[in-house]
Every structure is written in structure tokens, then in C-alpha cells.
Amino acid sequence: MIHGVEVKRLITHVDERGALTELIRRDDPFFEQFGQCYVSVSYPGVIRGWHYHKKQTDYFTCVKGMIKVPLYDIREDSPTYGELNEFFIGDDNRIVVKIPAGVLHGFKNIGHEPCYLLNFPTEPYNPDDPDEYRIPWNSPDIPYNWDIQFK
């Protein structure tokens, strides 16, 4: 796994009223600090990315629907420079993925309904100087195919 990427498997408590799932706790081993939390809704088939940050760490989960989340290490000083990881997150796989600064990331809604991604970045968003850097989703420099891979 890319250096610094971590995965927390979530536990869902179910009873006859419904379900409760903790997402992130201050005492989680992978927790750094709280910056903000936001929800991002994407329609089926939508790709967001590639993005990376220079300061903040992201914590992705998907609370409704299913997304695939490719990560690509572009940190030249990283022991996993050039490594690609892919995660499937959502109704069928309840996890939180920690994405360190400098790791290229994005996600695609692979479901048939709008997906609800929650992110818990370690820094609050600054609209005057956003820590947001982008590379085109279809850049030939990144060895990733966003299409559904049939096997």
C-alpha cells in the first residue's frame, strides 16, 4: 500500500430500528487533527479528480452508493513513488481511507444512484487560497483506466 495510506474498517451496529456506524474518532490510530467535514454528492458515472493537496490529509468514506477511489503516489521522495492503489468504498464495503498530502486521488461513482462521499480533511478549506491541485482525469501520465474493468 502507498506509504502513509491507511484504511479503517467500519463497524455497523444494527438492530430492529436501523443501523449506526461510527466513521472517525479522535482516538483512532490514523487520526491526525480535525479541519472540517464535507459531503460531496456525485451522479452515476461522474468522475472527480485527479486532485492532490500540499498540506491537508483527506479521509474518504462513502455513506451512500458505491465509489472507486484510485490513489497514485507522485511524491518523488516516497518509497512508494509511482505506486497505484484502488479502493472500492460504500454500501458494500464500509471503510475510511486516509490519503496523505501529495498522493493523487479521485473517485468515480460506480453505482446507479447518486453517491454521498464524506471527507474529513485535516485543514479547513480556504476559498482565497485553496490547497487544491489538479491533473486532468484522463491524463496519459497516470496509469489508470477509469472504465469498469470486465473480467
Ligand SMILES: Cc1cn([C@H]2C[C@H](O)[C@@H](COP(=O)(O)OP(=O)(O)O[C@H]3O[C@@H](C)C(=O)[C@@H](O)[C@H]3O)O2)c(=O)[nH]c1=O
Ligand atoms: C473542496 C471544497 C470545495 N468547496 C467549494 C468550491 C467550489 O465552489 C465547489 C466545488 O468544489 P470543487 O470543484 O473543488 O470540488 P471537487 O472537484 O469535488 O474537489 C474535491 O474533489 C475530491 C475528489 C477531493 O479530493 C477533494 O479534496 C476536493 O478536491 O465547492 C468548498 O466550499 N469547500 C471545500 O472544502
